[in-house]
Amino acid sequence: MDKLYDVIIIGSGVVGNAIAREMSRYNLKIGVLEKELDVCNETSARNSGVLHAGFNNKPGTLMAKFCVEGNQGFDQVAKELGVPFKRCGKLVVGFSEEDKEKLIAMKEQGEKNGVKGLEIIGKDKIKEIEPNIDGEFAMWSKTTGILNPFLLTIALAENAAANGAEYYFGNEVIDIKRVDDIYNIKTEKDTYKTRWVVNAAGLYSDRVSKMLGIDDYTIHPCRGEYFILDEKVGSKLSLPAYPVPNPKEGGLGIHLTPTIDGNVFIGPSSEYIDERDDYSATQKIMDLLIKDGGRIFPHIRREDFIRNFAGIRPKLASKEEGGYHDFVIEMRDEAPNVL
Structure with a gap:
């Protein structure tokens, strides 16, 4: 393929598509390579569909930072994309004194990360919030939500495509070479040229990294x-x-x-x-x-x-x-x- 891209994103799961959508706000020629025949075929499709609040992540990490920021801004994202979303809250339930100590530590960790509305509650309050859940006590997280991960991933891709990003499915990357400041990304179907590469390949991101000369990750x-x-x-x-x-x-x-x-x-x-x-x-x-x-x-x-x-x-x-x-x-x- 003779066409030269400014950016090629490898992987069209929720992360790759979110990056494609964000980059498509700018005057860039964007391509997305995906080894499957559609978006959302692997990790992004096979999960609980929960928008987490951010209390499980170690303070100071990118996981904590982006989980909390993503949660707080998701109402706007869901509205823009037309994705069904419900901020229903969540209970983390415990039965023993050891569980209770862990819940208190989890609440403190969440508050360090900037999570709002965390509360340790007893059995009566659990039954008030959800009568069909059993537990001696729980941490109540008001900002947790549920969503459809298929619709989110597809909506991100459709928005990126509407803004000009070009998707190539059934294109598993098998080799990457850099020649005169241009990356030549070879797939089973073609070779794609780009100035920049974004590796969002999920389960295969370590293999893509190795093709790019980074051998640190497994x-x-x-x-x-x-x-x-x-x-x-x-x-x-x-x-x-x-x-x-x-x-x-x-x-x-x-x-x-x-x-x-x-x-x-x-x-x-x-x-x-x-x-x-x-x-x-x-x-x-x-x-x-x-x-x-x-x-x-x-x-x-x-x-x-x-x-x-x-x-x-x-x-x-x-x-x-x-x-x-x-x-x-x-x-x-x-x-x-x-x-």
Whole structure:
């Protein structure tokens, strides 16, 4: 392809499309390369659909900064894009004194990050907010919300495309070379030329980094499995309900989340796997979801299960390390004009 782009974004998940939309506000020639045949086929499609408040993130990190900023500004984003969104709040439920100590620490961490409206509440208040949730006490987060991640990701892409960004699907990047200050990005279909490259490739971002000469990162795929409950259960749950998380696992625990469409999700589990595209559902994990989810939400019945699915987290923290690493947003000398 002879066309020269100012910027090519690799990856059209929610991050890649948000970047494409933001850059399309300017007079730039923008291309987006995606190995799948449409946007929102991997991580952005396979999650709980929760807009987090920002209390789970370590103060001072990019994760904390952008989670809080993103939450506070999302009403405007949803309005601009026409994306359904509900700021319903969330309960993080505990049962033991150890849980209570963790909730108090979580509240303090959230307040350091700038999260507003966090409150430790007792059993009576839990039942007042959501009668169908069980727990001895909880942290009540008023600013948490739920949204449809498919519609958000698609709306970002459509807005970027309407502003002139050009999308190329079924174009998996296989090689990148820089010649005379221009990047030649080779895919299975063509070669694309660009002055700047943005790596937003999610589960494959480490491989793209290596093509660009940055060898520091390894993505560790971590699978989470879900059950979807029938809409008739949706009336019994008005907001997300989470257990107190285990920081070592680096997940938020098996939780219950209502969807914008009226279903309920149970999940996700947290299991490191070898393959980045293994979306299998396993009987062992399905049984675990029922057991752990039923502790908080006792209205789980097998006849209400209508579907299961899995998502894969692109984690920089290995199984041995546990927990999270921060987001990586950087420019490096060994890869000029790359974000």
